[in-house]
Amino acid sequence: MAEPSFSVEPRGASMVVSVRGELDITSSPRFDECLSEASGRGDRVVLDMSGVDFMDTTALAVIVGHWKRLVAAGGVFALAGARYRYTKALWITGLADRLPMYDTVDDALAASSEASEPR
Amino acid sequence: MPGTAHDDDTLARLGVVAELQEALLPTALPVLPRARIAARYLAAGHERSAGGDWFDAIPLDGGRVALVVGDVVGHGVAASAAMGQLRAVLAELLAAEADLGHVLARADAFAARTRALRAATLALAALDPATGTLRYTTCGHPPPLVIGTDGTARYLEATGTGPLGTGTPPVLAAGALAPGELVLLYSDGLIERPNRTLAEGMAELAAAAADATGAAGAAGAAERVCRLAVERLTCAGHADDITALAAQRLAEPVPVLRLELPSERPSLTTARDAFARWLSRLDADDDDAGALHLAMVEVFTNAIEHAYPREAPGTIELDARLGEDGYVECLVTDRGTWRPPDPADADRGHGLMVAGQVVDSLLVRHGAGRRETGVEETVVTLRHRLRRPAILASGLPAAPPARLAGPAFAVDTSMAAGATARALVHGPVDITTADRMARRLLSVSRGGTVPLVADLTGVTQLASAGVQALYAVSEQLAAHGQELTLITAPGSAAHVVLALVQLPCVAWDGR
Numbered sequence: 001m002a003e004p005s006f007s008v009e010p011r012g013a014s015m016v017v018s019v020r021g022e023l024d025i026t027s028s029p030r031f032d033e034c035l036s037e038a039s040g041r042g043d044r045v046v047l048d049m050s051g052v053d054f055m056d057t058t059a060l061a062v063i064v065g066h067w068k069r070l071v072a073a074g075g076v077f078a079l080a081g082a083r084y085r086y087t088k089a090l091w092i093t094g095l096a097d098r099l100p101m102y103d104t105v106d107d108a109l110a111a112s113s114e115a116s117e118p119r
Numbered sequence: 120m121p122g123t124a125h126d127d128d129t130l131a132r133l134g135v136v137a138e139l140q141e142a143l144l145p146t147a148l149p150v151l152p153r154a155r156i157a158a159r160y161l162a163a164g165h166e167r168s169a170g171g172d173w174f175d176a177i178p179l180d181g182g183r184v185a186l187v188v189g190d191v192v193g194h195g196v197a198a199s200a201a202m203g204q205l206r207a208v209l210a211e212l213l214a215a216e217a218d219l220g221h222v223l224a225r226a227d228a229f230a231a232r233t234r235a236l237r238a239a240t241l242a243l244a245a246l247d248p249a250t251g252t253l254r255y256t257t258c259g260h261p262p263p264l265v266i267g268t269d270g271t272a273r274y275l276e277a278t279g280t281g282p283l284g285t286g287t288p289p290v291l292a293a294g295a296l297a298p299g300e301l302v303l304l305y306s307d308g309l310i311e312r313p314n315r316t317l318a319e320g321m322a323e324l325a326a327a328a329a330d331a332t333g334a335a336g337a338a339g340a341a342e343r344v345c346r347l348a349v350e351r352l353t354c355a356g357h358a359d360d361i362t363a364l365a366a367q368r369l370a371e372p373v374p375v376l377r378l379e380l381p382s383e384r385p386s387l388t389t390a391r392d393a394f395a396r397w398l399s400r401l402d403a404d405d406d407d408a409g410a411l412h413l414a415m416v417e418v419f420t421n422a423i424e425h426a427y428p429r430e431a432p433g434t435i436e437l438d439a440r441l442g443e444d445g446y447v448e449c450l451v452t453d454r455g456t457w458r459p460p461d462p463a464d465a466d467r468g469h470g471l472m473v474a475g476q477v478v479d480s481l482l483v484r485h486g487a488g489r490r491e492t493g494v495e496e497t498v499v500t501l502r503h504r505l506r507r508p509a510i511l512a513s514g515l516p517a518a519p520p521a522r523l524a525g526p527a528f529a530v531d532t533s534m535a536a537g538a539t540a541r542a543l544v545h546g547p548v549d550i551t552t553a554d555r556m557a558r559r560l561l562s563v564s565r566g567g568t569v570p571l572v573a574d575l576t577g578v579t580q581l582a583s584a585g586v587q588a589l590y591a592v593s594e595q596l597a598a599h600g601q602e603l604t605l606i607t608a609p610g611s612a613a614h615v616v617l618a619l620v621q622l623p624c625v626a627w628d629g630r
Contacts, residue, residue, distance in 0.1 A: 024391070025420045026384050056416050057470040084558050088413065091558055092476045093469050094565030097532075 003027060004052075006034040014044040014076075014112055016105055020051035023059035031059060035066040043075030046108045050081030060089050067099060076100075078108040143203035146583060147506030149178045149445040150402055152373040153248035154366050156184065157341035158509040159349045161361040163308070171198035172306045172360035173206050174509075177213050182249055182443030185213050188304040188362050189241040189260070201235035205283075219245055219254055223289035227258075230284030238282040241289075242304050246296065248368045253294035253302065258283050261310060261317075264303040264325060265296065266332050266344070272325040275302075298370040301340055303328055308359035309352055327351045339402075341365040346510075373401055376439040382423050382432045382453065390419050390437050394449075401441055407505050411447055414474035414481065415439075418451045418499045421470050426455035426497065441505070446479075449501040454494055471499075476566070476595065478503040526577060528552040532563035535572075540564040545577035548585030548613075557588035567595035572604045576627055581613040586620055593622065 004021030015038040023031060038045045047063065049055075067077040078100040082090055090096045102108040148156045156176050171191040178184050187209060191202045208229050212222045223243070230236040244255035244263050255263060255275060259282030266272045275294050281287040296302055310320035331347035332340045345363040353361060376397040380386035394415055398408040419435065427433045436452040475481035480502045487495065528546035535541050540563040548556055564571040571592070575581070593603045605624040607614040617624045 024387060024416055025423070026388055054413075054416075056413060056420065057473050058420060060469065084554070085409070088477060089469070089473050091562050092473050092566045094562060094568065096558075097562040097565065 004031075006030065008034060008038045008041070010042070011046075011105075012109055012113065013042070014046050014109055015039070015042045016046045016048055016109075018048040018051065022054035023052060024054070024056050025058040028058050028062055032062050032066075035062065039066060039070050039075065043070065043073065044112050045070060045075070045077050046080055046105055046112070047078070048080050048105050049087060050083070050104075052082070053086050055087045055089055057089050057093070060093065060095065063099070064095065076112050078102060078112065080105045080108040143199060143206065144173060144511060145175055145509055146511065146587070148176045148509050149184065150404075150407075150441070150505035150507055151178065151182065151184060151248065151445050152441045152443060153182060153369050154184060154246065155339070155341045155369060155402055156186070156364075156366045157345045157507070158364045159345040159361070160363075160509065160511045161308075161349060161353060162512065163360050171202055172308065172362045173202040174304070174306075174362050174364045175206055175210060176364065176366070177210055178443075178445050179213060179245065180217075181247070183245055183247045184366065185243060185245045186302070186304050186364050186366055187241065187243045188306055188364050189239055190306050190360075191236060191239045193235065197235055201233065201239070204233065205230065205236055205239060220289075220291055223256060223291070227283050227289055231286075233284070237284045239284065240282045240307075244294075244302055244304060246302065246366055246368065248296075248366075251296040251298065251300075251368055253296060254291050255294060256280070256289045256291050258287075258289050259285075261305070261307055261321065263294075264305070264328055265294065266301045266303065266329055266340075268297065268299040270329050270332060272329040274321065274325070296368040298368055301332060301344060301365055301367040303344060303348075303363060303365045305348075305364070306360060306362040308361040309348070309363060311359065312352075324348065324352065341367045373441045376437065378437040379434050380437070382427050382435050382455075384423060386435065387416065387419055387423060391416060394437070394439065397439060401447070401505065402507065403447075403505050404507055407447075407503060410477040411449060411501065411503050414478045414501050414503075415449055415451070417470035417474040418481075418501065422451055422453045422455075422497075422499075426453035428455075445506075446502050446504050449503075451499045451501075452496055454496045456495060474501065476598070526579065528555070530556055530559040532559055534563070534569075538569050540569050540571045542571065542573045543577065544573060544575050545579075547580040547582075548575075548578055548588070549580060549582040550584040553582070553584035553588040556585065557592055560588075560592045561595060564592075564596060564601070567592075567597075567599045567601060570602045570604075571596060572606065574606045574627075575613050575624070576606060576608040576611070578607075578611075578613045581616050586616060586622065589617075589622055 002021060004019055004023055004027050007018045009016050017034055017038045070077045080102045081104055082101060084091060144160060148158055158174055171193060174188045176184060176186050191198045209226050212225055216222050230239055240260035241258040242260040242263060244253050246253050257277045258280050262275045262277040264272055264274055278290045278292045280290050310317060310324050312320045327348045328344050331344045344365045349361055349363050378390060378393055380389055394412060398411060422435045433454055438450040441447050478501050482500045484498045526545045531543040533541050542560050542563055544556055560571060560573060596603045606627045607617060607624045609626040614624060
């Protein structure tokens, strides 16, 4: 199994974290660092999962940890492009109904900027 | 038939027949360590021929498998329903009765008592892939074809008895498959060609099948034979249902996997690589392989993280085999002291739950080791039945007629007070949308941990893929002791199909 690749890029007011490849406990530390870097640089994070081919509950725990911390600090955390076939744990644990999930990064960014519009 | 116009009524009837057939035919074939099985089924698009062809591949004890193809006289809904009955009776008899002669005698008697089944034809072959012995019968049905490793094809001798229920009791004959050889059962739709005799049709089938095996003994031969023989013999159109069911006796059984690795994180990568390679040799479906792989990773990771204290690591064993019953059994063993998961670690600890949900069963056993007395060990056993899809296709025209236009597919979900999940399903639930429906239902019911009410009154079509998805969701809920309530409009297609497949539903009368 090749190691997954990560990238952190700003887009608008958000930080987009892109993951390509397979996520398990061997890549947990790097995945965690990546999300920490993103939330260190801004309080809006979009995690692009469209390139994820495998995900287990250790990866899920990393995601949930960052989501909770970001939201508790008043930030926004969203998932984009998660493909059911490769990320079943999200649905089986019911987290897909609690985490904000979008089909594409653009959808997630649009929702995030809508949320910040002055009322 | 090309050029035949179908009116709305005909299409409605054909649609029901096609759905019934699909719901009653096997959609999955067993995957066994010593035999590869494949099937193709093509329903005729002509109203007068739809319904009646059927097939099944039933694992028997001792790694044997019974292959069956039959044809019920008549057409339409009555034929499909009769076919479903015979299939169910035969499967039950094969499971309950060891003597094949008795099974056939009783099936014959059942057909004699059931009007719609009189003169139904049947070809049955019970294969023991370990020894290659074949016991078979042809009841008014053309004989099975055996394709040798040298690419030659020979028909087994027909056993000479008439169709079921006509007073000639079935007779069994013996045959043999050498390692690597293949046996093909088929319906007469595959050998009845316009302007050709039956003998010519059979010769054409033999040639097509022999060509298709190519280098016989290569993996995938059963699949190739079914696919290519059907394609070649139907390229000019077909008036009748077409069924092909093939089994290849493997020259080498699937091997066992056995690994012993240190309880550290890099071992997971080693285990994953080896397991993935092993799974690919099984001819497992992508879904089954994916489920087993995810479950193994969760269980193995759990052992790495929790089996041994950091200062005293140990080893973890991974054992996997494909049993003669078609189940993969995967064992992860450690010799550490079992520690219950830390309740403070609420975000972890989902691993075993997820593993248990994606495979058929997960069992944890702690206790004295099998090999070394006095040493405690924990064994987590995953069991999962492998299935390969049988390809079913309908001869209906590809463009959907106007009557099928209606609400687009959608699932609206909400969480009602009292923590019951609700879902409202609209539109067609077929092979293109069933998966999405299942995901939404699963998610709103929090992985099956809260009860779910699914309102299907807006469903315009419920195909077999939809039925299977509902079964999967109901199993998930049942595993958590939660209830699934399905609501359908009385008299609707969805209501009829669910009643037929015994998924309980509540009729909503509009109040």
